[in-house]
Amino acid sequence: MTFALIQQTPAAGPPGWTQFVFIGGMALMFYFLLIRPQSKARKEMEARLSKLKAGDEVILTSGLYATIDRVEDKHIWLKLGGSVVKARRTAVASLAAEPESQN
Template structure:
């Protein structure tokens, strides 16, 4: 009695280099879907922050609307009502005059 049914030849799989192509493709997708858009948005925000000047109306990251009184190297002085407050440049979330994009 032979056990020919239980003797199977090993199945031939895809060549090993196809795994490297798959991993490389995943890396490219990761770059174009995550890394590139974030770096582009960061560069745009840095450009906006470098162009701030006195008199600009801004929205701070806390949600407060303020007017810039004066600009220093890393800080800005903003008018909130009748008081003037020192804040970091990075606290500016957007210019108040920019159209806001709606997120649904």
């Protein structure tokens, strides 16, 4: 019995452009799942901080509740109990009257 050796050409892989399509798709997913929502949330927070006014009750990033006494350029004066303290605007996490989102 004789076996004929059949010479086969090596199978060609996928074309080179498919790698670029895959990498491009991954970049788009990364943008829409991570970068875009984060920048949207940052813009919303900046808009909220720009609307702060005296008399608003806020929650600080430390978890304390305070009432705004007066607002300056980058700082706010807060009433905490019987004291008035100075803090940066960025220390405000949210307005106390806002409903908290369920994540």
